[in-house]
Amino acid sequence: MSLPSTEVEAEIRLNIEGGVATILLNRPDKLNAFNDPMLTLWEAAIREVAADDAVRAVILTGAGRAFCSGGDVDKMGSAEMTPLQVKERLTKGIQRITHAMAALDKPAIAAINGVAAGAGLDIALMCDLRFMALGAKVAETYFKLGLVPGAGGAHYLPRIVGPAKALEMFWSADYVGAEECLRIGLVNRIYPDAELMEQARTFARRVAAGPPLSARLIKRAVYQGLDTDLSTSLDLVSSHMTIVRSSRDHVEAVAALREKRAPRFEGR
Structure with a gap:
């Protein structure tokens, strides 16, 4: 709306x-x-x-x-x-x-x-x-x-x-x-x-200015962790990690770090 x-x-x-x-x-x-x-x-x-x-x-x-x-x-x-x-x-x-x-x-x-x-x-x-x-x-x-x-x-x-x-x-x-x-x-x-x-x-x-997917999944992991046990929290965050590791923003962040420049994040 x-x-x-x-x-x-x-x-x-x-x-x-x-x-x-x-x-x-x-x-x-x-x-x-x-x-x-x-x-x-x-x-x-x-x-x-x-x-x-x-x-x-x-x-x-x-x-x-x-x-x-x-x-x-x-x-x-x-x-x-x-x-x-x-x-x-x-x-x-x-x-x-x-x-x-x-x-x-x-x-x-x-x-x-x-x-x-x-x-x-x-x-x-x-x-x-x-x-x-x-x-x-x-x-x-x-x-x-x-x-x-x-x-x-x-x-x-x-x-x-x-x-x-x-x-x-x-x-x-x-x-x-x-x-x-x-x-x-x-x-x-x-x-x-x-x-x-x-x-x-x-x-x-x-x-x-940071990677939006990472920001959102960090927030999700923190709040999910408050209401779950350690094993469940670790299981959830391992799933989150597979998502961010395969994102274009992760590739861009690593490239920017190596090339000593500011990253350009797209949210995917």
Whole structure:
């Protein structure tokens, strides 16, 4: 699905340049809190970059002073929905983004430019890497609202920071600054606010310039390895190796190394 420019300008902006797709959450007046129309555009943007062979890396970030503050609070606090309706609201709502990101077989970087709270933090956790501005802060705020993490935070957070630290963050609901996020391994790198996006783009361009098949299979091997035993992981990666060893990009990489020149990768 291609995103018309008028819709892209509204709540989701998608820009593709030099092999890097940037998805911008664009409701700055609402701290980029998501609503149903925004989720539809957002899912379409993810699936578009997933299908576009020209895209080799993806950056997700927010407009204004927030990354994402979670779901629009105007939709919360109502007891009128039945249990089935509550469940369907999650599965047909924000969890569409969770599934789309999980299916994205390309490197994804969250550039956390400002506040990321609740499902907004969960969204950053769905990305492979997280770069954070020094002035940003994050929190898992579900407990304050008498809720549970509905977008995937209970799956992702303990895998990133460990179960004990994840539970501390969930139960305290405290905001965590950039330096502490770096210390506990929640983010990969921190930068001054004004440098965040350029640093994220620089890294994404570096990944995009590499062999895309290798990048995708490395990502697949890492995530498959988290849920399998060692023997299964080794078996899977040996199959991946047969694919990349027979690729034109591998031949090109070796030739470029021998000829002391920059490689030209084609993704095949």
